[in-house]
Amino acid sequence: MGVVASTEVTRVHAIVNPYGGKKNGLRLLDEARRVFEHGGIRFLTYETEYAGHARDYARSLLLEEADVLLPIGGDGTLFEVVNGLLARDDEQHVLVAPVPGGSSNYMGQSLGLPADDGDAAARAIVAGEVRPVDLGHVQSGDRSVHALCALSWGYIEELTACAERNRWMGVQRYTAAGFHELWKTGPRPARITFDGEEVIEDTFSLFLCVNTEYMGRDRVLLPEARIDDGYWDVIFCRALSKTHLVEVVARMNQGDGSWLSSDHVEHRRIRSLELVGENGDPVNVDGEPNLPMPLRFEVEPGAVRLVGASRGDALT
Numbered sequence: 621m622g623v624v625a626s627t628e629v630t631r632v633h634a635i636v637n638p639y640g641g642k643k644n645g646l647r648l649l650d651e652a653r654r655v656f657e658h659g660g661i662r663f664l665t666y667e668t669e670y671a672g673h674a675r676d677y678a679r680s681l682l683l684e685e686a687d688v689l690l691p692i693g694g695d696g697t698l699f700e701v702v703n704g705l706l707a708r709d710d711e712q713h714v715l716v717a718p719v720p721g722g723s724s725n726y727m728g729q730s731l732g733l734p735a736d737d738g739d740a741a742a743r744a745i746v747a748g749e750v751r752p753v754d755l756g757h758v759q760s761g762d763r764s765v766h767a768l769c770a771l772s773w774g775y776i777e778e779l780t781a782c783a784e785r786n787r788w789m790g791v792q793r794y795t796a797a798g799f800h801e802l803w804k805t806g807p808r809p810a811r812i813t814f815d816g817e818e819v820i821e822d823t824f825s826l827f828l829c830v831n832t833e834y835m836g837r838d839r840v841l842l843p844e845a846r847i848d849d850g851y852w853d854v855i856f857c858r859a860l861s862k863t864h865l866v867e868v869v870a871r872m873n874q875g876d877g878s879w880l881s882s883d884h885v886e887h888r889r890i891r892s893l894e895l896v897g898e899n900g901d902p903v904n905v906d907g908e909p910n911l912p913m914p915l916r917f918e919v920e921p922g923a924v925r926l927v928g929a930s931r932g933d934a935l936t
């Protein structure tokens with residue numbers, strides 16, 4: 621028995637940006653609607669009209685315990701919906717079931733949900749299981765957000781920002797930005813504290829803190845990362861020459877996780893983190909507008925209940 625049957629879900633609230641990402645939101649919406657309505661579930665639709673609207677819907681919709689939020693899109697839409705849900709005054713924490721269809725779907729991938737196929741994703745959700753997923757609570761000054769996928773700083777942050785400025789390039793923008801920023805960005809100084817114990821004060825060429833194991837479709841960043849083990853994984857490189865950084869990034873881009881065996885790459889599994897850098901040095905949180913250092917990060921184990929594919933079934 622899948623999650624929808626076992627929790628007696630009667631309503632889903634689909635939140636979709638019709639013009640965002642790959643502009644396939646309305647097609648995915650129609651495909652998913654047919655599956656849920658066929659199962660006798662009421663399907664309500666909310667189209668977003670401005671940045672942050674998905675978050676506002678999740679924060680303010682009238683929700684009942686058995687309802688499910690259905691963000692349609694990529695990690696950005698899911699990020700908004702989860703942050704809206706956690707900001708609710710009534711603390712109604714309903715299930716969230718993402719229908720992956722963005723340019724990055726790392727969380728959807730980790731949940732075993734098919735991307736760009738509303739029919740297959742909805743079927744997997746109906747037959748799926750509840751996954752209590754760890755979130756990263758990020759505090760920067762008076763700003764506070766919950767991250768689902770990744771924090772990056774330095775090279776990777778610059779890469780993400782550069783890619784965002786070039787959305788017109790589609791998925792290729794990440795490769796282009798990767799090379800562009802590789803030559804532009806140098807090592808940066810910071811003091812990093814892991815779990816309140818280990819302090820490293822150094823200059824760093826690369827810094828990533830991740831929840832999900834993927835870095836793209838069929839490409840794995842960190843094979844042993846798990847979204848529900850109570851830890852996030854930090855991968856970093858201290859100051860490297862351009863040649864060594866190119867080597868590391870090329871191995872990272874192979875997408876098989878083998879880059880972790882490089883002598884230049886260090887790895888920690890952590891529950892909390894403090895990042896202190898040069899004043900206002902930006903950190904990218906789930907591709908969102910940058911949060912300036914100093915920044916505190918804490919894992920909140922199982923803080924959101926997402927619906928993923930049943931791990932008993934192989935998805936085709």
Ligand SMILES: [Mg+2]
Pocket residue numbers: 754831845846847848849850851852853
């Ligand atoms: Mg983990």
